[in-house]
Amino acid sequence: MTAATPAGPAAPAAPRAARPPAAPVRPAAARRRARRRPAPYLFVLPALLLFGAFKLYPIGSSFVLSLHRTEGGTQTFIGAGNYERLLDDPLFWTALKNTAVILAVQVPVMLALATGLAVALNSRLLYGRSVFRLGFFLPMVTGLVAYGIVFSVLLNKDYGLANWLLARVGAGPVPWLTHPLWAQISLGLALTWHYTGYNAVILLARLQSVPAELYDAAAVDGAGGWRTFLHVTLPGLRPVLLLTAVLSTIGTLQLFDEPYVLTGGGPDNATLTIGVYLYQNAFKYFDFGYASAIAYALAVLIGILGLIQFRVLGEKE
Amino acid sequence: MTPAVPPGARRRARSLLLTSGLAITLAVVAIPFYWLAVGATHSSEEIFSSPPPLLPGGHLADNLKSLEESAQFSRVLLNSLLISTVYTVCAGAVCTLAGYGFAVYRFRGREALFGLLMLGLVVPAQVTLVPLFQMMADLSWLGTYQAVVLPNLALPFGIFLMRQSMASLPPSLLDSGRMDGCGELRLFLRVALPPMRPSLAALAIFLFLYQWNDFIWPLIVLRDGASFTLPVALASLQGLDETDYGAILAGTSIAALPMAAVFLALQRHFVSGLLAGAVKE
Numbered sequence: 357m358t359a360a361t362p363a364g365p366a367a368p369a370a371p372r373a374a375r376p377p378a379a380p381v382r383p384a385a386a387r388r389r390a391r392r393r394p395a396p397y398l399f400v401l402p403a404l405l406l407f408g409a410f411k412l413y414p415i416g417s418s419f420v421l422s423l424h425r426t427e428g429g430t431q432t433f434i435g436a437g438n439y440e441r442l443l444d445d446p447l448f449w450t451a452l453k454n455t456a457v458i459l460a461v462q463v464p465v466m467l468a469l470a471t472g473l474a475v476a477l478n479s480r481l482l483y484g485r486s487v488f489r490l491g492f493f494l495p496m497v498t499g500l501v502a503y504g505i506v507f508s509v510l511l512n513k514d515y516g517l518a519n520w521l522l523a524r525v526g527a528g529p530v531p532w533l534t535h536p537l538w539a540q541i542s543l544g545l546a547l548t549w550h551y552t553g554y555n556a557v558i559l560l561a562r563l564q565s566v567p568a569e570l571y572d573a574a575a576v577d578g579a580g581g582w583r584t585f586l587h588v589t590l591p592g593l594r595p596v597l598l599l600t601a602v603l604s605t606i607g608t609l610q611l612f613d614e615p616y617v618l619t620g621g622g623p624d625n626a627t628l629t630i631g632v633y634l635y636q637n638a639f640k641y642f643d644f645g646y647a648s649a650i651a652y653a654l655a656v657l658i659g660i661l662g663l664i665q666f667r668v669l670g671e672k673e
Numbered sequence: 674m675t676p677a678v679p680p681g682a683r684r685r686a687r688s689l690l691l692t693s694g695l696a697i698t699l700a701v702v703a704i705p706f707y708w709l710a711v712g713a714t715h716s717s718e719e720i721f722s723s724p725p726p727l728l729p730g731g732h733l734a735d736n737l738k739s740l741e742e743s744a745q746f747s748r749v750l751l752n753s754l755l756i757s758t759v760y761t762v763c764a765g766a767v768c769t770l771a772g773y774g775f776a777v778y779r780f781r782g783r784e785a786l787f788g789l790l791m792l793g794l795v796v797p798a799q800v801t802l803v804p805l806f807q808m809m810a811d812l813s814w815l816g817t818y819q820a821v822v823l824p825n826l827a828l829p830f831g832i833f834l835m836r837q838s839m840a841s842l843p844p845s846l847l848d849s850g851r852m853d854g855c856g857e858l859r860l861f862l863r864v865a866l867p868p869m870r871p872s873l874a875a876l877a878i879f880l881f882l883y884q885w886n887d888f889i890w891p892l893i894v895l896r897d898g899a900s901f902t903l904p905v906a907l908a909s910l911q912g913l914d915e916t917d918y919g920a921i922l923a924g925t926s927i928a929a930l931p932m933a934a935v936f937l938a939l940q941r942h943f944v945s946g947l948l949a950g951a952v953k954e
Contacts, residue, residue: 395857399774400786402767406827411793414804421803476695481688490940491699494706497936499886501904502929505911506705509712509918515721517708549702610797613888617908634799639893644803651800658797 422648431645438649448650450625451633454540455609458629459661462544463604467597469548470555475589477556478563489560492553500550504617507546508533536626539619543627546614551607555600559593566592602665609658630654709929712922720918736923743917745898746924749906753885753928756821756902760884761877764826768876769869771827772835773861777847787836793829802893809894816896824890828883831876838872839865878939885932903928 422438424431442448476482477489495503510517511532522528532542566589574584612631615621621628621636630650638647712720715730740746775787805824814820842865850864866873888904895901901909907928910921 396774396778396780396783399778399861400771403771403790403827403832404786406767406823407790407793407829410805410808410824411796411801411827412789414801414808415796417804417807418800473698476691479691481684481691482695483688483692488695488699490937492702493940494933494936495702497882497932498706498929499888499904499932501886501888501908502709502925503705505907505921505925506709506712508911509720509922510705510708512721515723515725517704517725520723520725549705553702606795606797610799612799616888617911631799634802635889638803638806644807648800648803651797651802654797655800658795662795 418648418651421645422652424645426643426645434645438646439653441646442649442653447625447628447633448630448653451628451630454625454627455611455629457540458544458547458611459605459608462547463601463608465544466548466552467555467600467604470552470559470600471590471593471597473552473556474559474563474593475585477560489557493557494553495550496554498550500613501617503546503550504614507542507549508618511542533619534623536624539623539626543615543618546618547608547611550614551604555604558600559596562593562596563589598665602662605661605665606658609654609661706929706933709922709926712919713926714923716919717917720922732919733923736917736919739917739920740924743920744901744906744910744924746906748899749901749903750927752818752900753903756818756891757881757884759818760822760825761880763822764828764831764880764884765873765877767826768828768831768835768880769866769873770861771832772837773839773865775832775836776839777842777844777865790827790829790832793827794833798889802889805890806893815894816900817894818900820894821891821902822884825884825887828880831880834876834879835872838869842868874939878936882932882936885928 421431423433423435425434425437473492477485477492482488511519513519513529513531513534516532518532519529522530531538533539570588570592571584574588579587610631611629612635615627615629615632616635619627621632630653634647634650634654637643637650711726711729713736714733715726716732716735719726719730719732737746771790775783801824809815809820812820846864846868847860850860855864886904887902888908891902891905892908895905898906898909903924907921907924910916910924
């Protein structure tokens with residue numbers, strides 16, 4: 357679980373990009389003096405107390421809860437019973453499969469688009485760079501509920517703007533939100549609309565720090581645009597691509613707001629995510645024990661995927 | 674930096690091609706924003722008529738009135754403003770103090786404690802939902818503002834951002850402050866904070882947006898319409914049988930467009946401050 361921790365002795369594989377510069381080195385005497393003082397602990401104490409009460413404690417108690425069956429407000433210890441039930445629960449596997457599809461399709465497409473966008477935004481050929489940079493970041497500012505509502509109206513099968521426009525060119529109507537496959541596509545479109553610009557802006561900041569000499573050297577060697585991109589731009593982006601990939605993976609696995617507002621998990625559970633399924637079990641059926649088991653399965657998944665990503669993408673570090 | 678480019682007319686042509694290509698893409702990205710503003714000024718029937726409305730209509734006042742009747746909208750707006758402001762101030766203080774502590778001091782357990790906090794970035798929020806809900810129920814805090822605000826005050830990303838920014842403080846600056854006999858708290862307030870203004874602005878915008886848009890947690894702990902925040906109220910309207918989409922889109926505009934405006938006004942701080950924290954080598 358600590359694999360994606362940006363700093364800390366337990367995470368030797370942490371990416372360079374996320375590692376802060378070492379603290380200033382001061383003379384030994386001053387350092388000793390500072391160590392004796394309570395000041396540093398007082399600065400971090402409020403955060404630690406709040407974190408302990410509202411994060412660490414619930415993390416622990418959630419695990420205990422996951423070993424119990426909740427019935428009519430009473431808890432019965434059943435050991436791994438909830439986890440066994442999870443393995444036999446077709447809806448859980450459906451949610452897992454839907455999330456995997458988004459991970460395998462939407463995240464790579466979005467990161468590729470974001471990389472292309474970042475390269476375009478970084479180009480000296482572009483007029484009005486700052487306007488574009490701002491414009492593409494704007495969707496990120498919009499709340500998930502707000503854009504979920506807008507997309508659900510835009511994509512309405514009978515009256516939405518999208519199908520009206522398609523009808524102008526003789527296509528459609530597309531059952532955006534009412535057909536299982538199209539609902540998945542709509543969800544992917546909404547997610548891509550929301551997060552591509554944000555990822556592009558992060559990648560752009562990294563691009564701007566790739567030394568110009570590397571490009572000059574590539575030009576001298578006669579490398580074309582595509583080869584320069586493959587051999588100079590992409591390696592330069594690697595640590596930040598890793599960061600965005602990990603963040604997108606975590607975000608996708610936790611996905612809740614968009615499917616909840618856009619499709620409610622339907623049709624036919626096609627957009628049921630682990631997050632939505634957990635919510636349904638906890639706050640619709642009040643099966644807290646089972647919901648906690650789902651949450652823990654999710655946490656383990658995030659840990660495993662995070663580790664794999666660091667291994668695969670971070671190996672050349 | 675960017676590769677060298679061919680001179681003259683060819684360069685101009687490629688420039689225009691790239692710029693117009695991106696402009697078209699941006700226009701497509703902007704459609705939902707435009708359409709949101711247009712939809713807010715139409716009635717539900719107009720929105721779902723064919724062809725759909727493409728220009729602003731005259732129904733905005735009616736939509737707002739209907740929002741007020743069905744969702745106590747002015748109260749909801751006030752809730753959101755109040756909760757987001759209080760959250761921004763409190764979480765800002767907690768994150769800044771912690772970020773400073775972790776960035777400028779060396780102390781026993783520093784890396785371990787920081788690593789523990791960063792665990793919050795990887796453990797999914799869903800893991801804590803149920804126990805937190807039970808905790809709030811046991812404290813009889815369901816439906817209260819503190820139930821919304823308290824659990825997320827020590828936001829790991831905020832602490833991470835502040836530690837990254839504070840690490841750029843020159844040690845000589847702090848040392849000279851100590852030479853002048855500054856206490857550690859005064860040093861923090863008078864010497865360390867002033868040059869951090871851009872990062873603090875970025876943190877404040879980030880925290881405000883986070884709370885303003887947060888959905889699942891307020892949805893769980895807030896009970897009745899009078900205490901709802903904007904996203905919860907809007908989502909609850911959508912669930913009704915006779916959904917008034919004109920009213921919903923008017924409310925959604927009010928939730929989304931001012932945030933976009935604030936962001937536009939302060940973006941210089943936001944993007945640079947956020948990036949300074951996010952991708953510093």
